[in-house]
Each structure stands twice: as structure tokens, then as C-alpha cells.
Amino acid sequence: MEGPFIRIEDTGEVVPLRPEITTIGRGRGADIRLTDPSVSRLHAEFVRRGPYLYVVDLGLSRNGTRVNGRPIARRVLDDGDVVSFGAARARVGGVPREDIAPEVELRRAAAPELTRREVDVLTSLCRPALSDEAFVAPATAREIADDLVVTEAAVKQHLLRLYQKFRIPEGTNRRTRLANEVVALGLVRPTPVVPPQRATESAAPSGAPAQPAAGAASRRAS
Secondary structure, three states, X not given: OOOOEEEEOOOOOXXXXXXXXXXXXXXXOOOEXXXXXXXOOOOEEEEEEOOEEEEEEOOOOOXXXXXXXXXXXXXXXXXXXXXXXXXXXXXXXXXXXXXXXXXXXXXXXXOOOOOHHHHHHHHHHHOHHHOOXXXXXXXXXXXHHHHHOOOHHHHHHHXXXXXXXXXXXXXXXXXXXXXXXXXXXXXXOOOOOOOHHHHHHHHOOOOXXXXXXXXXXXXXXX
């Protein structure tokens, strides 16, 4: 078999990797599907750049990605490396050997300057992904527009500029890659939204009766 491939340890299946990007996860849309419940629907991706192959943890899964037992964000792979996605394992093959240190990792670029509106867009984009679910896809442009009360076209323009600022190449899962980069850099840490009723209850002193709404009070007075 020419080119990089992985051998899935549970089944022994050998899967060739695509020329540029190969996604891996439990979901139906992943290029390589793993059925282990510890694997997220969209867990990670293999990226080929010339003779090099690296794996990217999408940063939004609870169980993470490891190479030879070590948790990673992004890691250049060597022939024979074992990559774990949750409890599922695969061995890498077909990678050209080169005299490079096996522990080389790709460093993330420094965070670019962001406008206040761009921070708002990124916060809305990442909010679903930082929920308590094992994996939730980042918000869509429509969902961001509804959240920020702006047009979907305006959100798409902001996203295009953000892709450029964070150097997110065109291709599949572009929003997920952007969210992954933003979360990994620690730029967005949205706080959970407290429902209005719970917020009112938490604001009231302990043991104090809830105050009736103004409309209800006026109806009883009349």
C-alpha cells in the first residue's frame, strides 16, 4: 500500500489516509468511523503536508487523543506510532522515515489581535462546544446571528476574517478547526447561561418568599 495508512487494532482493518485531510470519529460523517463509545462523533483528523503526517485532536472531546500514550493537541507522526482516540487505538504505517526527533510537536501560533465584535462571534461560536456534553458541534452562522441579533451575512463576513487571522485553511470542518484553535489558545471561556427563573431565585435571600410579578400584584389589588 502506497502512502500513509492506519491499522485499527480492534479489527485489524487497514485504512489508507486521504491526500490532505482524513477525519476520524464515531459519527456517520467521519471519513474513518470508530464505534467505541469513548470516541466522539468528530474526534480528530489526520493531516498530510508533503512527506509529513500529523494528527490534530479537535479539542472538543472529553477523552482526548494520545500518541504513544501521551496526550497531544497536534503531533507530527512517525511510522509505527500508536494513536489513541479515547479507548480506541490505531497504528500508523507508510510514513517516510526521516532523521527527525520523534517528539516534535507543532506549536500553535500566537493569538491575533481581535476586535470586540470578533470576540463576541468567537464566544457564540464556541459556547455549544464548551458545554457539558461529550461533543457538541460549534454554533452555525445562523445560530451566531440569532445569538448576537445581527444578520447571518454579517456573521459570515466576520468568520471569513477570523479564518484568515487564525490561518484556518479552506476545507471541511472549518468552523470546528477555528473553534478548536480558539479553545486551545484559551481565548474564549464562556460562562453557563442561567435561566431567568433560576437567576431570580438565586438572587432572593435564603428563606425569603418569592416576590410576585408586578402584573400579578396589581391584579390582586384591583
